Amino acid sequence: MHTLLPFFLAMVVLIVLLNMWAVKLKIAYPILLVIAGLLVSFIPGLPAVRIDPDLIFFIFLPPLLFEAAWSVSFKEMKKWWRMITSFAFLVVLFTAFSVAVVTNYYIPGFTIALGFLLGGIVSPPDAVSTAAITKFVKIPKATSAILEGESLLNDASSLIIFRFALVAVGTGQFVWQDAVTSFLWMVFGGAAIGLGLAWIFVQAHRRLPTEASSDITLTLIEPYAMYWVAEQLHSSGVLAVVAGGIYMSLKRLTFLSGSSRIRGYSVWESFVFILNGIVFLVIGLELPEIVDGLRSKGIPLSTAIGYGVLVTVVLVVSRIISSFSAMIATRIFRPGVVPRAKTRTRMLLMPILMGWTGMRGVVSLAAALAIPVTLENGDEFPYRNLILFITFVSILLTLVVQGLTLPYLITRSKAFDTFLNEESEELTRREMKRGLKQHVYAFIKEKYDSENSGHHGMQLLMKQWEERAKAADDTWMNEKTKTIFTEVLQIQREYLTELNKDPKIDEEIIRQQLYQIDLEEERLKIV
Structure with a gap:
């Protein structure tokens, strides 16, 4: 413990310094974090960091999702719910299916179940990365609302796919009837549990003699409680946190004092910032072991990198295809809300840019790290190290390539100059x-x-x-x-x-x- 504590403190200092550097360079800090995570893996003599796969979701996901739910505009989500739900569910399913088919065909011994597992991991774009990248350029409020709303729901949908695929890999079978029943319970049960607990928490804040420090402490505990209760009832902890977080966000003026809101904003901003940074650095620390695991299975590093590049291309192409499909469907069913671009070229560039916003990040890392080391029968989990490595490559490429080029493409294309005639x-x-x-x-x-x-x-x-x-x-x-x-x-x-x-x-x-x-x-x- 005495050797690990200075190391973790050094990690936090490194995260802060990288953020300061990113601000100076005017680039998104997740880009530097993921590069730093890669470079850290080459430093010899660092202490081994092990996080129990069963705890990775519980440690990182609840606060990240809760903070995102508080930040999103529910009014904009209602306005663009068709687009958001299509990206959050249909696009995620299409992306996961595409990854499953391609990896099953190109990676020897990679089953469809493993392909869906990998697809569920890498399909959700990361809202933190997108927001950090697009803050240096002006994008329409509608676009940012769609991206934020999508990020909340696609985390839930992708992790549901991840869970079903994990069961299929472990048991070797997939019963559709049980899956449909389980899916409905996870979706609706998770949302109901989150809303019910959120109502209880709001009443507790109102009736108890709390002050700013106790209010903030309770808000740090509440997402973990929502997640834990939902998971214990075999529902979706992710949807519980999202639904509960949105409800509490809408009620924030009624149960939190101005002092609690002001101080809580700063506390949560710092807390989530550190969590994001730690996840990126932790995967970097595990890379040497992952690479050793690949070599022990006879998978050359160059081959694994090639698989990672292939999956990344599938992710980008799938999202661009989905963006065009969404635009076509909108023109057919809701022509009144179609963006009015000045030229046909700019109209075509809009879905391409929307597709180019699909940077992967913390949720994908957390999901990959959550894969158990062994199956229930004690056998080694098949292709675990390869899945982890492909996930890291996908995150690295999407953040660096898409993240560095997206601001330039938005500025250069001017595709978002006119969007739904928004007021100044x-x-x-x-x-x-x-x-x-x-x-x-x-x-x-x-x-x-x-x-x-x-x-x-x-x-x-x-x-x-x-x-x-x-x-x-x-x-x-x-x-x-x-x-x-x-x-x-x-x-x-x-x-x-x-x-x-x-x-x-x-x-x-x-x-x-x-x-x-x-x-x-x-x-x-x-x-």
Whole structure:
């Protein structure tokens, strides 16, 4: 333990330094992490790191999925649910099937069941990687919403495929009737369990005398509880965390204080950042053992690399084909929401760019590491090291090749310059703030106008919301005006919550303004 602790601390420091370097180079930090993971594997004398395959999902997936569920816009998910569900389920199934067929044909002794296992591992694109890469270029809100919503659901669908394939490999058989029943229970049961537990957690936050530190601690425990309970009931822990996380995200204004939301945001951002980095470095540390395992089975390293490149090509081609299919289906069934590009060339480039966003990442790594070392009968799990190696190659190639070229292709092609005639973000923000100020001023004038006469604090408060001019100091802020000011902040939240129901308003702008209100409330506490 005394030798491992400095090593893990060094890993965290390395993750932070790589992120700083990535910001300076203006590239996505997962790209540097996966390269660092590869380079770390060549350093001699490093301590062996072993993570129990049965625990890998439980350690990493719940918090990563929970944080993603809190970040996604549910309003945008509802708006684009057809596209999101098609990418999250049909595209994942098509990709897994394509990988299964190709690997069964080209890799000697690789069964269809193993092919579906590998397909389930590498089929889900990584939202963290995509978001980190696209933050350096401007993409339409609809596109980012589709990618974020897809990433939440495709993790669940791919891991369901992974679980069924794992059973098929272990037992050597696949019963369709049992599979359908199990699938329905995993999907609907997992979502129901997540929603039920999320409701209980929300009530606990509301009724218990919690403060910011205890609220944040509970939110760190809750995704693990959702995942564990669902898995114990043989349902989908992933869907439980996703459904529960979305529900709690929608209720965040009702059970978390402004202080809890502000501090929790920073804690979760740092926590998820470290988890992502550790997974990439851990796979790098296991690479020497994986390579040795390949050699012991008589598989040359060059051959294994070739298999990895082949699977990566299948992933990219499958996603591009799926993107074109989705665009064609949208033009047929919902022509009113088809993106209006300026030229036919740009119209054709859109699905290609959507297909090019399929970088693989942490979920694929976690799934690969979760493959058991042995089967239930004690036999060695077939092709485990090869599957791990192919997964790493696919992640490396998609992150480096697609990740480095995607910003250039988006900028160069200008395919996203016009997309559904979206309003200017800055114009939307200005109109929202103007309406917010008018709403607050009308509220104060109607409720407290009779108290305005002869009260210096009230006069300043009225003037502030009438002209948005700050007072020279805060001496006027007595307990009475603090109470009114706090009430005003709550009125703003209610106004923004109603405004968010407008489908034309970007939810991210609403969330940014709500965050500013939370900051204002925190400042008020120390005045």
